[in-house]
Amino acid sequence: MSTELLDALVYLEKEKGIDRDVLIDAIEAALVSAYKRNFNQAQNVRVDLNLDNGSMRVFARKEVVDEVFDSRLEISIDDAHEIDPAYEVGDIVELEVTPRDFGRIAAQTAKQVVTQRVREAERGIIYTEFVDREDDIMTGIVQRQDHRFIYVALGKIEALLPLNEQMPNESYKPHDRIKVYITKVERTTKGPQIFVSRTHPGLLKRLFEIEVPEIFDGTVEIKSVSREAGDRSKISVHSDNEEVDAVGACVGAKGGRVQAIVNELKGEKIDIVEWSEDPTIFVANALSPSKVVDVQVNEEDKATTVVVPDYQLSLAIGKRGQNARLAAKLTGWKIDIKSETDAREMGIFPRDDQPLFSDEDMENSFSYPEDDIE
Incomplete structure (x- = not known):
């Protein structure tokens, strides 16, 4: 194994947050499989990686026995004593069996493992980032669409906007910037899958939280939301502070705050009402x-x-x-x-x-x- 690969492990630990020992263990396990697969060996082996010089050696592990029934897994007590007189029955003897051309296979295998682990780590990072943003709002860029979804770029990943979560009064074109509500984040074998919505009542609630500072700081509370996306919505608000007009705060000066939300929702009518017990x-x-x-x-x-x-x-x-x-x-x-x-x-x-x-x-x-x- 080359020193370049060792340098890469150090880099991945710092930049990707992947523990180097975890990568080393994964590479060693993959090299054991590669050895058995490429050299038709079924014996019990261990691969040792020297992190100082980048060398790699394969050892066959054999149990010391009185009588040998399987030479791939066992060694007689007499043969073991020729290696070290201290061996006793039941001990494990390790014999180096590194093939001459194993370096090339080792390098290729190590590269595959590192690539796979990097991909898994990146997927894990993305999943962790987005699972905490469920029920939140993000701005994305429309990429493409098919008969089932519109694909919206949210940074490094494409989110799925299903047909039934699209507003009936909207059309979406590539490169359009739209705000979406994250409804679900799933972990799959192909990486995290993120579902978003333009029709969810939570989108309206989050838009008000963005536009109205009094909601963001808790002075005004959104009590309930009902919505028929693209047509009409209702939202009830309340403040425990008698000096604060909850409805007026959401409306804004000359209707500026609610107008910004209506514009984002392409003209959807919004009724803001005072909640009461x-x-x-x-x-x-x-x-x-x-x-x-x-x-x-x-x-x-x-x-x-x-x-x-x-x-x-x-x-x-x-x-x-x-x-x-x-x-x-x-x-x-x-x-x-x-x-x-x-x-x-x-x-x-x-x-x-x-x-x-x-x-x-x-x-x-x-x-x-x-x-x-x-």
Whole structure:
């Protein structure tokens, strides 16, 4: 084995973090296999690498016995005593059996082992780096696509963006820079495999954490997110600091913060609402941009009946029921929406024991861009 290879081992230990002793053990094990394979030897052998001069020697290991049945694995006590009188039955005698042309095979084998171990180490480093970034957001560059995936470069590795995780209102071209949400990191025989998403609600949450310092430092907390990617999302926020307007912090001056997120999501509408532990208030807020005049709560079934002005009914329900559906996901409550006229006919509105919501009550929510639900 050449001194260049030893120098390479030192370099790999420093630069790649691969323990040199681990590499040496791997090379020795591979050389044993190479010796048996190339020289048709089935005996018990050991390979010794001299780290000082780079030399390599092969030793056959034989057990000292009274009577030899297999000369490849055993040596008689008399023959052992010719080597060293101190040997006893049961001891192991090592005899050098290094082939004349084993150096070339050794160098080739060592190179293969080092290359393999370097590849495994690099894969391990990448896996360790990315497994800690699950549920995080990264910026990648679109490389190519096929019928199943879009391949997004995240540094040294390509992540997979499946078809069902792509936003329906987006098209992706090579060299496009996009933000993706890491959903899963798997260790495979071919290295780490990373799956990313553009539709996951976590992407919206991370984007707000990036754009809104008050969320990043914990002053404002994101309580829940519901999303139908590419079309509309809702996010509920809250602050324990009474002096902080949680919704306003997310909106930003002249809507600058939320607009940056909408731009990143290619025009996806975003409703930002104030979270409340009171389900009547939370459900009313969640139905933004619709106005609500009454919320009746059934705690046992975790269901609500919401009354809205007649002219607001279609807005509250939304296109194909989207607004009501997203509000239900955001709050975790079932929502049944009634117009004022229907509620009066059913005798459930108005209620003497419950004050109606006013326009001021609905100011703690924000929709961007301005809504056009019919």
